[in-house]
Amino acid sequence: MIGIDLGTTHSLVSVLREKGPEVLENEFGDALTPSVVAVAEDGAVLTGRAARDRLVVAPDAGRAFFKRDMGTDTVYSFGGRRWNPIECSAAILREMKRIAELRLGTPVDRAVITVPAYFHDPQRQATVDAARIAGLKVERLVNEPTAAALAWGFQRPGDDSTLMVFDLGGGTFDVTVLEVFDGVVEVKASSGESRLGGEDYTDLLADWLAEKTLISPAALKTGRLRVQVEQLKRSLGAGQPVPFNWGKGSLEVTPEDFSKAMLPLTARLWPVVRRCLRDGGITAQHLDAVLLVGGATRMLLVAEGIREMLGSPVRNDLDPDRVVALGAAVQQALVAGNEAVNDLVLTDVCPHTLGLAVSKDLMPGRHEPGFFSPLIDRNTTVPVSRSDTFSTLHPEQDELRIEVYQGESRLVMENRKVGELVLKGMKHQPGQRFPGAVEVRFTYDMSGILEVEVTVLSSGKTISKIFEERPGSMTPDEIEAAMRRIAPLKIRPRDLPPHRARLERANRLYAELTGELRASLNQLIDGFEAALMRGDESAITAAAADLDSFLFPFFRSEEEPRN
Numbered sequence: 001m002i003g004i005d006l007g008t009t010h011s012l013v014s015v016l017r018e019k020g021p022e023v024l025e026n027e028f029g030d031a032l033t034p035s036v037v038a039v040a041e042d043g044a045v046l047t048g049r050a051a052r053d054r055l056v057v058a059p060d061a062g063r064a065f066f067k068r069d070m071g072t073d074t075v076y077s078f079g080g081r082r083w084n085p086i087e088c089s090a091a092i093l094r095e096m097k098r099i100a101e102l103r104l105g106t107p108v109d110r111a112v113i114t115v116p117a118y119f120h121d122p123q124r125q126a127t128v129d130a131a132r133i134a135g136l137k138v139e140r141l142v143n144e145p146t147a148a149a150l151a152w153g154f155q156r157p158g159d160d161s162t163l164m165v166f167d168l169g170g171g172t173f174d175v176t177v178l179e180v181f182d183g184v185v186e187v188k189a190s191s192g193e194s195r196l197g198g199e200d201y202t203d204l205l206a207d208w209l210a211e212k213t214l215i216s217p218a219a220l221k222t223g224r225l226r227v228q229v230e231q232l233k234r235s236l237g238a239g240q241p242v243p244f245n246w247g248k249g250s251l252e253v254t255p256e257d258f259s260k261a262m263l264p265l266t267a268r269l270w271p272v273v274r275r276c277l278r279d280g281g282i283t284a285q286h287l288d289a290v291l292l293v294g295g296a297t298r299m300l301l302v303a304e305g306i307r308e309m310l311g312s313p314v315r316n317d318l319d320p321d322r323v324v325a326l327g328a329a330v331q332q333a334l335v336a337g338n339e340a341v342n343d344l345v346l347t348d349v350c351p352h353t354l355g356l357a358v359s360k361d362l363m364p365g366r367h368e369p370g371f372f373s374p375l376i377d378r379n380t381t382v383p384v385s386r387s388d389t390f391s392t393l394h395p396e397q398d399e400l401r402i403e404v405y406q407g408e409s410r411l412v413m414e415n416r417k418v419g420e421l422v423l424k425g426m427k428h429q430p431g432q433r434f435p436g437a438v439e440v441r442f443t444y445d446m447s448g449i450l451e452v453e454v455t456v457l458s459s460g461k462t463i464s465k466i467f468e469e470r471p472g473s474m475t476p477d478e479i480e481a482a483m484r485r486i487a488p489l490k491i492r493p494r495d496l497p498p499h500r501a502r503l504e505r506a507n508r509l510y511a512e513l514t515g516e517l518r519a520s521l522n523q524l525i526d527g528f529e530a531a532l533m534r535g536d537e538s539a540i541t542a543a544a545a546d547l548d549s550f551l552f553p554f555f556r557s558e559e560e561p562r563n
Contacts, residue, residue: 001108001110001111001112001139001332001335001336002014002015002096002097002100002108002110002111002112002329002332003015003016003021003111003112003113003114003147003325003327003328003329003330003331003332004093004096004111004112004113004114004325004328005114005144005147005324005325005328006035006067006089006092006093006096006113006114006115006127007035007067007169007170007324008035008065008067008068008169008170008171008172008197008199009034009035009064009065009169009170009171009197009198009199009295010032010033010034010035010170010295010321011032011033011034011035011092011093011095011096012031012032012033012096012321012322012324012325013096013097013099013100013325014325014326014328014329014332015100015104015329015332016329016330016332016333016338016340016341018340020154020155021151021154021325021326021327021329021330021333022326022329023322023325023326023329024099024100024103024104025099025103026048026099026497027102027496027497027498028049028498028501030049031321031322031325032321033047033048033049033092033095033096033099034048034049034051034052034064035064035065035066035067035092035170036048036051036052036055036062036063036064037051037062037063037064037066037083037088037091037092038050038051038052038054038055038058038061038062038063038078038079039054039061039062039078039079039080040054040061040500040504043079043080044500045079045091046062046500046501046504047091047092047094047095047497048092048095048497048501049501049504049505050497050500050501050503050504050505051064051504052064053501053504053505053507053508054504054508055223056223056224056227056508057223057504057507057508057511059222059223060078061078061079062078062079063076063078063083063088065170065171065199066085066088066089067085067089067171067172068171068172068194068195069085070085070086070089070119070122070123070126070127070130071085071119071120071122071123071124071125071126072085072122076088085126086126086129086130086133087130087133089126089127089130090129090130090131090133090134091134093111093113093130093131093133093134093136094133094134094135095497096111096134097111097134097135097136098497108136109135109136109137110136110137110138110139111131111136111137111138111139111332112138112139112140112141112142112328112331112332112335113127113131113138113140113141113142113328114141114142114143114144114147114324114325114327114328115127115141115142115143115144116143116144116167116169116172116174116192116194117143117144117145117146117167117174117176117190117191117192117351118172118173118174118190118191118192118193118194118351118352119172119194119351120194120352120406120416120418121406121418121450122416122418123194124141127141128141139332139335140331140332140335142327142328142331142348143174143176143187143190143348143351144167144169144172144174144293144324145165145167145174145175145176145178145190145293146165146176146178146185146187146190146327146346146348147323147324147325147326147327147328147330147331148165148167148291148293148318148323148324148327149163149165149176149178149180149185149187149291149327150185150327150330150331150334150344150346151318151323151324151326151327151330152180152185152291152318152323152327153180153183153185153330153344154326154327154330154341154344155318156180157183157343157344159180160180160181160182161179161180161181161288161289162177162178162179162180162282162286162287162288163177163178163179163180163287163288163289163290163291164176164177164273164276164277164287164289164290164291164310164312165177165178165290165291165293166273166290166291166292166293166297166302166306167192167293167294167297167324168196168197168198168269168293168294168296168297168302169197169198169293169294169295169296170197170198170199170294170295170296171195171196171197171198171199171200172192172193172194172195172196172197173192173193173196173197173268173269173272174190174191174192175190175191175192175272175273175276176189176190176191176276177189177190177276177277177279177280177282177287183343183344183345184344184345184346184347185344185345185346185347186347187346187347187348187349187381188279188280188281188282188349188379189276189277189279189280189281189282189349189379190276190349190351190379191272191273191275191276191279191351192272192351193268193272196265196268196269197294197296198233198294198295198296198299200265201233201262201265201296201299202221202226202229202230202233203221204261204262204264204265205229205232205233205258205261205262206220206221206225206226206229207220208257208261209229209232209244209251209253212251213244213246213248213249213251215246224512225246227558228244228245228246229244231557231558232244232253233258233299234298236253236255236258236299236300237298237299237300239255239300240255241253241254241255255300255301258301259300259301262301266301266302266305269302269305270305270309273309273310279378279379280379284309284310284311284312285311287310287312288312288313289312289313289314289315290306290310290312290313290314290315291315291316291318291323292306292314292315292316292320293320293323293324294320294321294324295320295321297316297320298316298320330344331346334346347381347382348381348382349378349379349380349381349382350376350377350378350379350380350382350384350444351378351379352378352406352407352408353374353376353377353378353406353407353408354374354375354376354404354405354406354418354442354444354450355372355373355374355375355376355404355405355442356372356373356375356390356402356403356404356405356440357369357370357371357372357373357403357405357412358371358372358373358390359371359393367393370411370412370413371410371411371412372405372407372409372410372411372412372415373388373390375387375388375440375442376442376444378408380444382444382445383443383444383445384443384444385441385442385443385444386441386442387439387440387441387442388439388440389437389438389439389440389457390437390438390440391435391436391437391438392426392428392436395427395428395435395436396427396428397426397427397436398424398425398426398427399422399423399424399426400422400423400426400436400438401420401421401422401423402420402421402422402423402438402440402452402454403417403420404417404418404419404420404421404442404450404452405417405418406418418450419452419465421452421454421463421465423438423454423456423463426438426456429458432458433457433458434457434458435458436458437456437457437458438454438455438456438457439454439455439457440452440453440454441453441454441455450466451464451465451466452464452465452466453465498544499528499532499540499544502528502544502547502548502551503525503528503529505551505555506521506524506525506528506547506551507525509521509551509554509555510522510525520550521550524543524546524547524550525547527543527546527547528540528543528544528546528547530543531543531544
């Protein structure tokens with residue numbers, strides 16, 4: 001069993017070793033594998049760095065940031081067929097499984113996977129479906145801020161503190177308030193936005209640059225120019241002006257320019273922080289520290305905003321990019337009953353209010369439908385089971401429809417529908433006890449999966465269901481079909497991931513160079529491909545080293561920490 005941080009921008013795989021939680025590196029020595037899927041010119045399916053480089057040259061050849069579409073019916077078209085977010089995520093999870101098996105030397109078939117705290121139920125179920133396609137059974141879904149807190153608690157077993165985990169990743173934003181004491185990690189409250197992250201800052205910076213340079217926003221958000229915009233965003237984190245160069249000129253961008261341009265996004269952070277503190281019954285003065293999680297927290301404007309708003313010390317001594325994956329390894333050890341974590345206890349909360357649709361008697365004899373009746377309030381400690389009694393509206397009513405919703409509005413139309421159950425045979429009978437009445441019980445577990453149980457009080461008949469017919473989820477038949485489609489898409493033996501990635505990077509650079517440099521690179525690519533065709537390991541190693549030496553100076557900046 002492994003721990004996986006399935007991220008919007010990058011994904012990581014981890015395990016608990018004797019010395020503590022450890023992130024497993026891929027063949028390139030990188031802990032972070034880009035969450036990108038693409039199809040090469042020859043039809044091979046690419047993941048990770050190879051796929052990311054492929055998108056720079058051919059933006060329509062694949063997809064990134066699909067995590068944000070989990071739980072929806074979004075469809076992408078690339079590589080000659082249609083993909084959905086679950087299949088794209090499955091390809092990345094399969095790559096995490098492969099890396100783990102490579103490093104551990106043993107088959108892997110179970111996983112603990114992290115998800116944003118504010119992921120709703122369809123998004124969580126879609127993650128489970130993706131894992132199944134990848135050949136992994138999900139033993140537990142754990143919220144990303146909670147995983148970060150687990151890593152903190154594991155490494156500081158005697159540290160009693162009240163923390164805020166501020167998790168701003170590539171595509172999602174979560175805030176969690178928790179207490180760590182006597183080996184217990186107790187989550188008090190969580191809040192967040194599932195579509196706010198570092199990639200939004202990159203897009204907004206691209207829009208700002210479009211106004212200053214007259215380059216179209218679409219051009220700045222794809223291919224090579226997006227890489228430049230991303231590098232500009234990271235460089236501005238050093239607090240010094242940075243030039244943005246393009247074919248027709250150069251523009252100096254200051255940190256002040258960046259902060260001002262990003263105000264529409266940054267302003268969305270602080271209401272989430274305030275709500276989390278309020279739900280947790282904690283004031284900023286109670287916080288001992290703010291733990292920064294996610295690459296986007298490296299932006300100075302984020303750390304400065306936290307200090308200004310909360311007045312609390314900001315901690316990033318645990319690598320913001322790795323801390324969630326490290327926590328996933330600790331959670332994996334908890335699930336497995338590892339002795340190394342016997343003294344660690346975790347409690348978590350339900351991030352959204354769960355309830356059902358009801359009608360109300362706002363006027364005598366007139367029932368108004370569409371109101372939300374909560375059963376489990378947000379930030380209730382989980383696992384939890386709550387019930388309430390409901391009844392039909394009229395003695396002759398034979399059918400009772402239980403519609404389950406998730407959200408915070410008093411009107412169900414403004415909340416998210418999870419699913420429904422339909423009961424028949426509810427018509428009142430003479431002498432019947434509890435005519436038309438049912439008990440509805442919601443049970444919510446640590447993985448964020450909801451079970452609804454309905455008991456007809458007159459007969460004792462009970463129906464229970466874990467909702468499967470969700471937007472973006474897949475039926476068992478669809479999952480099996482997806483597994484059959486992905487099975488033959490394995491990369492050929494001669495095109496092992498490091499070799500394919502090296503070729504994609506070389507092809508990307510070839511498109512950018514001219515003259516003698518392009519000719520030299522072409523010769524090196526030819527030599528490497530010839531070695532691959534011969535299958536001569538010593539020749540492959542030598543040709544790869546020559547090609548890597550040529551490529552390295554051009555890509556040095558891309559291997560630096562990312563926002």
